[in-house]
Structure formats: structure tokens, C-alpha cells
Amino acid sequence: MLSKNLTKYLHSLQLKKYRQEHNAFLVEGAKSVLELLAADFQIELVAVTEQFYKENTSLLDKQPFRIEIAAADELSRAGTLQTNDAALAVVKTKDNEFLYAAPGEYVLVLDDIRDPGNLGTIIRIADWYGITKIICSLTTTDWYNPKVIAASKGSFTRVKGYYTELADYFEQVTGVTNAPPHPSRLQIATSVYGTFLEGKNIHKTAFADTGYIVMGNESNGISSAVEAFITQKITIPRFGGAESLNVGIAAAVVLDNWRRG
Amino acid sequence: MLSKNLTKYLHSLQLKKYRQEHNAFLVEGAKSVLELLAADFQIELVAVTEQFYKENTSLLDKQPFRIEIAAADELSRAGTLQTNDAALAVVKTKDNEFLYAAPGEYVLVLDDIRDPGNLGTIIRIADWYGITKIICSLTTTDWYNPKVIAASKGSFTRVKGYYTELADYFEQVTGVTNAPPHPSRLQIATSVYGTFLEGKNIHKTAFADTGYIVMGNESNGISSAVEAFITQKITIPRFGGAESLNVGIAAAVVLDNWRRG
Numbered sequence: 001m002l003s004k005n006l007t008k009y010l011h012s013l014q015l016k017k018y019r020q021e022h023n024a025f026l027v028e029g030a031k032s033v034l035e036l037l038a039a040d041f042q043i044e045l046v047a048v049t050e051q052f053y054k055e056n057t058s059l060l061d062k063q064p065f066r067i068e069i070a071a072a073d074e075l076s077r078a079g080t081l082q083t084n085d086a087a088l089a090v091v092k093t094k095d096n097e098f099l100y101a102a103p104g105e106y107v108l109v110l111d112d113i114r115d116p117g118n119l120g121t122i123i124r125i126a127d128w129y130g131i132t133k134i135i136c137s138l139t140t141t142d143w144y145n146p147k148v149i150a151a152s153k154g155s156f157t158r159v160k161g162y163y164t165e166l167a168d169y170f171e172q173v174t175g176v177t178n179a180p181p182h183p184s185r186l187q188i189a190t191s192v193y194g195t196f197l198e199g200k201n202i203h204k205t206a207f208a209d210t211g212y213i214v215m216g217n218e219s220n221g222i223s224s225a226v227e228a229f230i231t232q233k234i235t236i237p238r239f240g241g242a243e244s245l246n247v248g249i250a251a252a253v254v255l256d257n258w259r260r261g
Numbered sequence: 262m263l264s265k266n267l268t269k270y271l272h273s274l275q276l277k278k279y280r281q282e283h284n285a286f287l288v289e290g291a292k293s294v295l296e297l298l299a300a301d302f303q304i305e306l307v308a309v310t311e312q313f314y315k316e317n318t319s320l321l322d323k324q325p326f327r328i329e330i331a332a333a334d335e336l337s338r339a340g341t342l343q344t345n346d347a348a349l350a351v352v353k354t355k356d357n358e359f360l361y362a363a364p365g366e367y368v369l370v371l372d373d374i375r376d377p378g379n380l381g382t383i384i385r386i387a388d389w390y391g392i393t394k395i396i397c398s399l400t401t402t403d404w405y406n407p408k409v410i411a412a413s414k415g416s417f418t419r420v421k422g423y424y425t426e427l428a429d430y431f432e433q434v435t436g437v438t439n440a441p442p443h444p445s446r447l448q449i450a451t452s453v454y455g456t457f458l459e460g461k462n463i464h465k466t467a468f469a470d471t472g473y474i475v476m477g478n479e480s481n482g483i484s485s486a487v488e489a490f491i492t493q494k495i496t497i498p499r500f501g502g503a504e505s506l507n508v509g510i511a512a513a514v515v516l517d518n519w520r521r522g
Contacts, residue, residue, distance in 0.1 A: 125510060130500030158502045203521045239391030239520055241419045245513070249386060252510045253517045259500055260464045260518075 002047060002070045002078055010047075010078040013090065016142045023093045025144035027156075028079045033087035035154035037063070042092040047075060052086035080146045093144055099133040099162040100173050101190075101210050106131055106258060109192075111166055111226045112139040112217040113247060119143065120151020121248035122215070127155035129255040134159060135212075137166045137226075170229035173212070192231045194222050195250055199233030202257045213258065215251050263308060263331045263339055271308075271339040274351065277403045284354050286405035288417075289340045294348035296415035298324070303353040308336060313347035341407045354405055360394040360423040361434050362451075362471050367392055367519065370453075372427055372487045373400040373478040374508060380404070381412020382509035383476070388416035390516040395420060396473075398427045398487075431490035434473070453492045455483050456511055460494030463518045474519065476512050 002010075012018035013026045024044055027036050030052060036043065037059050045066035053060060053069055060067055070078075072086060079088050101107040108126050113119050119141050126134055141148065143161040152159075174190045191211035214230065216222035222230065236245065236253050245253070263271075273279035274287045285305055288297050291313060297304065298320055306327040314321060314330055321328055331339075333347060340349050362368040369387050374380050380402050387395055402409065404422045413420075435451040452472035475491065477483035483491065497506065497514050506514070 121507065121510070124503050125506065127501045127503035128499055128506055132501070153503065153505075155503050236517070237520070238389055240388045240393070242385050242388035242414065242416050244414075245386065245389055246382065249382070249510060249513045252506070252514055256497070256514045256517065257521075259498070 002068060002074050006047075006068065007074075007078045010088070010090070014080055014146060016145070019093065019142070019144050024090050025093055025149065026079060026146045027089045027091055027149055028075075028081050028146060029088070029150065030086040032149065032154050033089050034059075035157050036089055036091065039157035041094075041157070044090040044092060046087060046089040047078065048087040049075070081150065094160070096163055097160070098164075099135060099160060101133070101212060103210050105133075105210055106207075107133045107135060107212050108251070108255075109135040109166065109212050109214040109226075110140050111137050111214055111222050112220075113215065114139075114141055114218055116141050116145045116147035117151050118218065118246070118248050119145075120148040120153075120156075122251050123148070123152040123159050123161075124155040125248060125252045125255060127152075127158050129252075129259055131255065132159055134161050135166070135169060136161055136163045138163055166223075167225045167229070170212075170226070174229060190231070192229050193234050193254070194227065194230035194232075195254060196221065196230075196233040196235060199235035201237050202234045202254060203237060205232070205234050205257065207258045207261065213251075213254055215247055215254075218247055263329060263335050267308075267329065268335075268339050271349070271351070275341055275407060277406070280354065280403070280405050285351050286354055286410065287340060287407045288350040288352055288410055289336075289342050289407060290349070290411065291347040293410065293415050294350050295320075296418050297350055297352065300418035302355075302418070305351040305353060307348060307350040308339065309348040310336070342411065355421070357424055358421070359425075360396060360421060362394070362473055364471050366394075367468075367472050367474060368394045368396060369512070369516075370396040370427065370430075370473050370475040370487075371401050372398050372475055372483050373481075374476065375400075375402055375479055377402050377406045377408035378412050379479065379507070379509050380406075381409040381414075381417075383512050384409070384413040384420050384422075385416040386509060386513045386516060388413075388419050390513075390520055392516065393420055395422050396427070396430060397422055397424045399424055427484075428486045428490070431473075431487070435490060451492070453490050454495050454515070455488065455491040455493075456515060457482065457488075457491075457494040457496060460496035462498050463495045463515060464498060466493070466495050466518065468519045468522065474512075474515055476508055476515075479508055 019025050043065040047068040047070050049072050050069050075088055108131050149156050191208035194214040214222055280286050304326040308329040308331050310333050311330050336349055369392050410417050452469035455475040
């Protein structure tokens, strides 16, 4: 059984304020917890059903964290999932470590993604397409929100996030200070792709070896501060009547075109 | 102000049973209602804020339906959106009309899509890529569910759905009775594409002029009854660690590859 205090602690981790205070976040659901156990995270505790414990004893007992046995409905009440199947964990957050595109690598950059479901979906898509680093604007929703972790379907264990002020970040990685206006942009060696309505057809875009792909806010797209660093505006061509695509869908289509080469 | 009876009627339309009884469904939100007004639907009534009415009087008054003026919070309480901005409508459902791929056309086929958000997203994606016909298995979630309509972002006005038993349907459109086992499948002239784990890399697939693209259930993929009619198994190549992609994401990537040709 989960103690009142523990349940209260688990509830508190639904709020960013307390996640930051405790440097900890929630991972919910048997599948996500199993992926977590196979990854490199510092786990504080797991709460699991007796059934889950029996099926995974060897995996659980070799690790140093606290283990609580609880009924499935207790886990549901303690967490955010409507039906928590069998397990949840409290995990230490990782440091906000600087990330950049190494030669031959692509990095995803998120400019003000507000919806946790979208961020989680994008982490999952990045993982599918073999991207392991995502740069997030400081206004992007919190990576450790339980909804983000749940929507990532375990991909949060393989993809890293780095939160930073994007204009500063691009100055650093592109070596350009006070981003110049349009013509001089062509002199920037680093390829920074961004989706715009008036960009180049992505079906006809040749992608450089190394690069950054920027996805913008759900309503407003890429901000002008970040637009200044875009070297290649790209567009997903439209053949019908829909006004737009969801940002997660757009990210998948862009990454698929990049990988298709 | 909305009468008690009207509010009760609006609430009832959240349930499939009452939508079927009244042959009517809900459209919520100013943007969706405006798209609706521009499309070919039989509208029963609209409930709008005074502000919305003032801004769209000419559009509203030329039509024969009943108009109710209500406060925004009344609209929220009457509908399913957490914040309904300014308008909702009650619309007559369309007949379940037989649809097929005309020469040069592609049609999307949904085999047991259960989540209303996924169905709505797929309608929106189909619309983006210029697909106007979707065939749904009888087990697919109801097209007229308010969550489907909302997630389609107005694309329900441009895309038609046809619900049918898929094996019967494919027998009809492919001319094949009692779908033969694997080798004879190659004799079927109609191209039916379906996503499978072990299919052909979609980046290397040449799409026929006319075809059906089948997307399967969120957990179980394409059913064996429908698999018998698939002439080309295709796969979205994976480059990283994620186990799967959401069905809406997969649909977008497949359609983008088809359109890229």
C-alpha cells in the first residue's frame, strides 16, 4: 500500500514547481517503466503491482532503489493515467547539458512548442528517425511533464533535451553574432532548416550532411528571432484543402524526407 | 440564452445513440462553424455569441436554419470543448454513400481505428494530401463523434467517409471473391497498399496510378481478413529506437511518400 505521504509526493510531481524542487519526475505505465529500467537513469523509487513485481523480480531487485507494492487502482490514483496498468517510477531529472549537431548529425530544434502531447509525440518521432538530441526554447513545455513522458512512449529514455534561449544558442553553434539580414545569411556554413508556408518544396530539397531542423509554435510557427538563423526555408507541399498540419505530423514528414535523402 | 430543452438536445448529441436517432451531429468552435457555412451541409441550427452574429450576419441570415444567440460560457457548457470560442452548430449527418477509387485516384481505408482523435487527425491529413474519400471498417470510431469533428479542424467538410465491412468491400472493388492466398494475390489488378512491419521500404516504393491505402488498428495493425486483399505490403523505415509510430503520423508519412511519387 502507498502511504499518504508518498501519494502526496507523487501528486506533487505533476507540477513543474515540485519537479524542479525535487529534481525528479514521474514515469507511468508498465511499458515505460520497463524501458526506463533498461536505460541509464537514476531511479528514486518504483511502485508496482504484485504481479508486475513477480514478473520482473530479477530486473527490479538488482537495483538500489526503493520498491513499493501497490494495487493497480492505487497506482491510478497516485498518477495521471486514467488506467495505470502496473507500474510507476520516480526518476531523477538529468542536468540541462549543452547539445549540438556533431558532423554528420541532425538535431531537432523546438521553438515554443506548448502542448505536452505534441512534445511527447515529437520525442517519439525523433527517436524513430534516429535523432537523439532536441534543443528546446525556454518557452517550450516542460520535458518532464507526465503527459510528455507518457506520449513519448519510452522514447524519453533514448532522446536528450536541452533547454536554452534559441537566438543565443544559434549564435553559438553557427558562429554568427547579431544575425545579419537576408543576403549575408547565405554565408553561414551551418545548415538550419525551418518550415514556413513560403519555403522550398521539401520533396525537392537536398539535405546537407549536418544540420538543425527547427519546428515552430503550434499557432505562430517559427519566431522572427529564430527565423534570422534559418538558412533554408522548407515547405511540406499541400495537395488539398486543409489549412495546416499538426506540428508533430509536420516533424515526422520533414524527418522522413531528410532520411529519404 | 439557450433553453433547457435545447441544451439537453445538444448534450444528447455527444452520444452515438442519439446522433443516430436524430441523424444529427455537433460542430463546435467559430473556425469549424465558418468552414461548415461555406460547405454543402444541411444545418439544423447554430448557436452563436452576439459578437459572432454581428461579424457574420450576412452569412448567417441568408440561410434557412434556426439561430440562437448565447453567451460564450453557455456554449461551453452545452458543448464538449473546454473553451468554446463563439459558435456551435447542429448538422444533419450525410447518408452512408458507397465510395471507391476512380481511375487516377487514391482512397484511404481505415481498419478499426478506435481513437476519435486519431480519426479526426487522419481526416485532416487526408484533406492536406488531397484525398477526399475514406473507407472505414464498421469497428472504426464514429465519424460524427464531436472529438473526431474537432480534431479534423474543418476537414470533415471536404472529406467523405463510408462505413462498411472491409472484406466485403474489397471483394466488391477488387473483383475478387474469397480472397485467395498469397501467390494468386498478385493477379489482383487493383493496388491495395497496407503498412506492415515486414513490408517494402516506402522510400523505394513506386505507387500505381490508382489505389487504396489501408491503415490498421492502433494496437493490432491490419486484420488478417483485410490483409488477404493487400497487394503491396509497405513499411516506413526506422532509423532509431522507437517501437512504433502513431497511426496518424504513419498515415501522413505514407501519403507524403505517395504524393512525392
